[in-house]
Amino acid sequence: MGKDFVHPYIPNSVPKIKREMLDFIGAKDADELYAEMIPERLLLKNEMQLPEPLLSEQELKRHVAGILSKNKTTEEYISFLGGGCWQHYVPKVCEVIQSRSEFLTAYAGGAYSDHGRFQANFEFQSLICELLGMEVSGLPTYDWGAAAGNSVRMASRITGRNEILVPRNASPARLSILRNFCGSVDPKGDIKITLVDYEPETGKVDLSDLESKLSEKIAGVYFENPNYLGVIESEGAKISELAHSVGAESIVGVDPISLGVLASPAEYGADIACGEAQPLGVSMYAGGGSCGFIASRDEERYVAEYPLRILSIAPTSVEGEFGFGQALYSRTSYMAREKAKDWVGTTTVLWGITAAVYLSLLGPQGMKELGETVLEKSHYTAAVLDELSGVEVPYPGFFKEFPVRFTRPVKEINEKLLGHKIFGGNDLSKDFPEIGKSALYCVTEMHNLDMIEKLEKALREVFA
Amino acid sequence: MNPREYHAPRWSEPIIYELSTPGERGFIPPTSEKKIKEKIGSGASLIPEGMRRKTKPDLPELSQAQVLRHYLRLSQMTLGMEMEIDLGVGTCTMKYSPKINEELAGLIKDVHPLQPEETLQGILEIAYEFGNKYLREISGMDTFTFQPPGGSVGCYNNALIMRKYHADRGEPHRDEIITTIFSHPCDAATPATAGYKVITLYPDPETGLPDTEALKEAVGPKTAGCFITNPEDIGIFNRNIDEWTGIIHDAGGLCSYDQANANAIMGVTRAREAGFDMLFFNLHKTFSSPHGSSGPGSAGVGVVKELEEYLPVPVIVKKDGAYMLDYDRPKSIGKVRDFMGNLQVVLRCYAWCMALGAKGLREAAEVSMINNQYLMEKVKKIKGVTLTYPSRRVDQARWSLEQMKKDTGVGIGDVNKRVIDYGVQSFFTSHHPWLIPEPFTPEPAETYSKADIDYWCSVLEKVSEEAYSDPELVKSAPHNSSIHKIEWDGFNDPERWAMSWRAYRRKHK
Numbered sequence: 001m002g003k004d005f006v007h008p009y010i011p012n013s014v015p016k017i018k019r020e021m022l023d024f025i026g027a028k029d030a031d032e033l034y035a036e037m038i039p040e041r042l043l044l045k046n047e048m049q050l051p052e053p054l055l056s057e058q059e060l061k062r063h064v065a066g067i068l069s070k071n072k073t074t075e076e077y078i079s080f081l082g083g084g085c086w087q088h089y090v091p092k093v094c095e096v097i098q099s100r101s102e103f104l105t106a107y108a109g110g111a112y113s114d115h116g117r118f119q120a121n122f123e124f125q126s127l128i129c130e131l132l133g134m135e136v137s138g139l140p141t142y143d144w145g146a147a148a149g150n151s152v153r154m155a156s157r158i159t160g161r162n163e164i165l166v167p168r169n170a171s172p173a174r175l176s177i178l179r180n181f182c183g184s185v186d187p188k189g190d191i192k193i194t195l196v197d198y199e200p201e202t203g204k205v206d207l208s209d210l211e212s213k214l215s216e217k218i219a220g221v222y223f224e225n226p227n228y229l230g231v232i233e234s235e236g237a238k239i240s241e242l243a244h245s246v247g248a249e250s251i252v253g254v255d256p257i258s259l260g261v262l263a264s265p266a267e268y269g270a271d272i273a274c275g276e277a278q279p280l281g282v283s284m285y286a287g288g289g290s291c292g293f294i295a296s297r298d299e300e301r302y303v304a305e306y307p308l309r310i311l312s313i314a315p316t317s318v319e320g321e322f323g324f325g326q327a328l329y330s331r332t333s334y335m336a337r338e339k340a341k342d343w344v345g346t347t348t349v350l351w352g353i354t355a356a357v358y359l360s361l362l363g364p365q366g367m368k369e370l371g372e373t374v375l376e377k378s379h380y381t382a383a384v385l386d387e388l389s390g391v392e393v394p395y396p397g398f399f400k401e402f403p404v405r406f407t408r409p410v411k412e413i414n415e416k417l418l419g420h421k422i423f424g425g426n427d428l429s430k431d432f433p434e435i436g437k438s439a440l441y442c443v444t445e446m447h448n449l450d451m452i453e454k455l456e457k458a459l460r461e462v463f464a
Numbered sequence: 465m466n467p468r469e470y471h472a473p474r475w476s477e478p479i480i481y482e483l484s485t486p487g488e489r490g491f492i493p494p495t496s497e498k499k500i501k502e503k504i505g506s507g508a509s510l511i512p513e514g515m516r517r518k519t520k521p522d523l524p525e526l527s528q529a530q531v532l533r534h535y536l537r538l539s540q541m542t543l544g545m546e547m548e549i550d551l552g553v554g555t556c557t558m559k560y561s562p563k564i565n566e567e568l569a570g571l572i573k574d575v576h577p578l579q580p581e582e583t584l585q586g587i588l589e590i591a592y593e594f595g596n597k598y599l600r601e602i603s604g605m606d607t608f609t610f611q612p613p614g615g616s617v618g619c620y621n622n623a624l625i626m627r628k629y630h631a632d633r634g635e636p637h638r639d640e641i642i643t644t645i646f647s648h649p650c651d652a653a654t655p656a657t658a659g660y661k662v663i664t665l666y667p668d669p670e671t672g673l674p675d676t677e678a679l680k681e682a683v684g685p686k687t688a689g690c691f692i693t694n695p696e697d698i699g700i701f702n703r704n705i706d707e708w709t710g711i712i713h714d715a716g717g718l719c720s721y722d723q724a725n726a727n728a729i730m731g732v733t734r735a736r737e738a739g740f741d742m743l744f745f746n747l748h749k750t751f752s753s754p755h756g757s758s759g760p761g762s763a764g765v766g767v768v769k770e771l772e773e774y775l776p777v778p779v780i781v782k783k784d785g786a787y788m789l790d791y792d793r794p795k796s797i798g799k800v801r802d803f804m805g806n807l808q809v810v811l812r813c814y815a816w817c818m819a820l821g822a823k824g825l826r827e828a829a830e831v832s833m834i835n836n837q838y839l840m841e842k843v844k845k846i847k848g849v850t851l852t853y854p855s856r857r858v859d860q861a862r863w864s865l866e867q868m869k870k871d872t873g874v875g876i877g878d879v880n881k882r883v884i885d886y887g888v889q890s891f892f893t894s895h896h897p898w899l900i901p902e903p904f905t906p907e908p909a910e911t912y913s914k915a916d917i918d919y920w921c922s923v924l925e926k927v928s929e930e931a932y933s934d935p936e937l938v939k940s941a942p943h944n945s946s947i948h949k950i951e952w953d954g955f956n957d958p959e960r961w962a963m964s965w966r967a968y969r970r971k972h973k
Binding site: 321324 | 481491493494495496501504511513517520523525526531536537538540543545547550553556561562564569571574577579580583584585586590597602616617627636649650652657660701703706732798803806809814820821822823825826828830835838857880889892896942945946950951952955966
């Protein structure tokens with residue numbers, strides 16, 4: 001790159017223009033200006049040692065695509081992986097809307113200039129609330145784990161208590177995130193996490209263990225539905241009732257794609273609901289599709305504890321016209337810094353808009369049909385696998401994921417499946433040794449009979 | 465230059481629920497094959513008793529073209545960065561994100577994060593090399609993670625490392641962190657979430673320079689460390705930053721550098737020489753990824769060798785030419801985000817750096833700095849606009865409209881609404897507290913041409929003229945927006961606020 005090189009991303013790299021600007025400023029060059037601001041001892045003396053650039057778009061594309069071609073994808077392989085990031089079909093309209101320049105490149109504009117973005121965000125809040133049976137939600141957060149972390153901290157502030165109960169069938173990754181959210185510098189300031197057992201026969205929360213650990217010190221009971229092991233917590237109402245009996249909040253984490261067919265968390269007593277919106281029309285992006293959400297009833301004591309930006313609808317000076325704005329904005333760290341409710345930042349709003357498009361496309365009937373298809377295909381797969389020798393599906397009553405127990409190590413089986421161009425389920429053996437040599441299988445509407453039969457055939461071969 | 469008159473699209477688009485027609489649908493999911501149905505029965509029968517949804521969710525019912533049209537109209541009523549000269553939104557670094565990088569990011573959309581490592585080699589290579597080749601050279605830090613999915617999580621991540629580091633050394637009594645009032649709010653809020661007491665230092669009231677004497681008074685045996693943005697959010701570079709890190713280190717603390725927008729100092733000055741132990745970049749800002757209406761973005765967190773063992777798991781490592789995910793790190797803080805973060809953002813940033821190289825990155829830094837000096841020369845001539853502190857600014861400057869407000873009654877809130885009538889985005893009004901009254905903070909990244917900057921300044925100049933000649937014209941703005949004046953008084957009122965359509969219907973219909 002010579003002295004007179006002009007880069008397409010940098011218009012004022014044109015030497016004549018830059019000279020004009022420097023003359024206008026009254027400076028010789030950039031170095032002179034930097035020297036005025038940054039002391040000599042902190043200025044980098046040498047040029048950075050970096051790879052030679054690829055200046056043409058064509059070469060750049062070939063280079064990056066070449067590296068990425070070393071990946072295998074779930075289009076080339078049949079995947080049974082889930083565990084927090086799930087393969088669902090992404091309707092084309094979702095991709096079209098999320099690729100729109102206006103949404104893709106907007107950021108922090110105002111309620112007038114970005115009216116459309118504000119409305120799309122309000123519609124996300126409205127649609128997710130409808131699935132959950134709640135009346136308040138905010139802009140999305142980073143992922144389910146962050147949503148759970150904020151929810152638990154909200155419950156602690158609402159109740160003025162510092163202990164929560166979490167069943168051991170929650171996601172280990174989310175539990176790790178939760179432990180960070182609940183920790184403090186002074187251990188006395190921690191929110192103490194007590195784990196509750198799950199029933200070995202069903203994979204569901206052990207109600208008697210839960211009951212024995214409840215006390216007036218508990219701020220909330222956090223459980224997932226379906227839980228990490230895929231099982232539907234059919235005693236949700238009982239869990240909420242137990243939590244409420246000691247004045248604790250019932251906090252439920254959900255996979256919203258199940259809610260066309262499953263009861264909403266509000267129906268079984270949840271006070272705060274949270275979860276992961278990635279299944280709602282967002283691609284997996286190697287884990288980059290995560291999009292957490294939080295929702296609750298419309299009560300000031302809940303709203304006041306949200307860290308998120310929350311949009312409210314409002315009238316304008318013209319009859320029948322709507323505008324939108326930030327509700328109770330003074331809670332947020334943008335206003336209150338260290339006195340804020342946790343913090344807020346750049347999260348996953350583009351995925352929230354995508355989820356709104358998804359729910360608008362599917363509507364009530366589409367969500368119901370999709371839920372039924374997922375149930376049928378996952379249960380069919382489980383039934384077929386359960387009939388194989390060396391293979392067992394221990395828990396009934398799941399939605400789209402289920403552990404599969406093998407008589408041989410999962411690692412060995414997954415290596416063999418890879419040879420059949422199949423990604424076997426995620427290995428649970430380390431995090432859930434009590435289930436045995438098991439893997440978490442995920443089956444969705446993406447799997448057709450042919451794919452399921454390929455898995456069946458491959459496993460038959462493995463155990464032959 | 466007379467700025468063009470812009471009129472925003474005004475679709476008067478109803479809330480999607482109002483467009484619903486019972487029975488319409490926009491999408492049909494696949495059904496199960498006959499063989500599946502025969503063996504399993506109907507999906508509804510597979511749900512445990514009591515957990516079946518009794519009434520379908522009240523979602524809107526629209527056909528496909530109608531859904532598309534609705535959201536396209538909403539998109540049109542959004543002034544995205546690609547549509548205009550978006551340099552009024554300082555601290556946000558609204559730079560161009562090359563369109564080719566969108567296509568490249570799409571190449572990982574069907575990759576699952578838990579696939580076997582050997583099937584993730586492409587994306588792991590990009591993340592590893594971006595950290596180890598680019599960010600290491602740009603920052604001087606030793607090891608990187610991209611798990612934090614936004615700048616603030618990067619900052620929080622560093623507070624967790626600080627917390628664990630002191631706990632491991634048997635010094636949990638170190639419960640104070642130090643920041644400055646012109647560091648980004650996340651430098652105060654995320655350590656507070658981690659359990660720290662926050663001491664905020666104020667600058668010299670005359671010069672605006674961070675006050676080293678105040679720092680010396682603030683440190684002590686309880687100091688855990690500092691969280692500092694530099695250049696600060698008002699654009700001033702702390703010239704004594706290495707002395708600051710020395711003072712914190714002498715007190716036994718760690719130093720975390722907020723390099724969220726390091727746009728104008730890439731290749732110019734680094735965290736390493738400034739004495740920091742860890743830092744975070746906002747990759748979507750400094751290294752270009754579309755901001756997505758507020759995410760997904762990504763942090764790039766870098767730490768010195770001594771803190772490497774605390775990084776969140778998994779850490780991407782390279783062994784015998786293969787990239788692997790290392791979970792076996794007993795001192796790790798655990799996880800701050802599921803999986804590996806927003807790798808599609810990292811991938812775009814890799815491509816951006818690859819398109820620029822060492823000279824190009826330095827050129828981007830220099831030009832964005834020069835752009836700011838040029839803009840400042842023009843803005844300071846505009847009536848009613850003042851610069852609170854005299855020092856030269858790096859990438860952006862925080863200006864005040866206090867004089868204009870005194871003279872005309874027109875403040876930043878009004879100007880912000882009027883500028884959109886000329887087709888530029890409302891200014892970023894700056895985070896609170898407003899130490900500098902009636903503030904705005906333009907940041908002209910390298911993306912903007914001289915003509916762009918001239919245009920933007922002409923808008924501000926025009927609105928200033930209007931404020932002094934016809935203040936009502938500005939106060940009653942926007943005149944050409946998608947909507948008319950919003951009634952603001954309900955947003956803090958539990959009786960009137962409505963965060964969902966169902967709450968709205970209950971309260972207002």
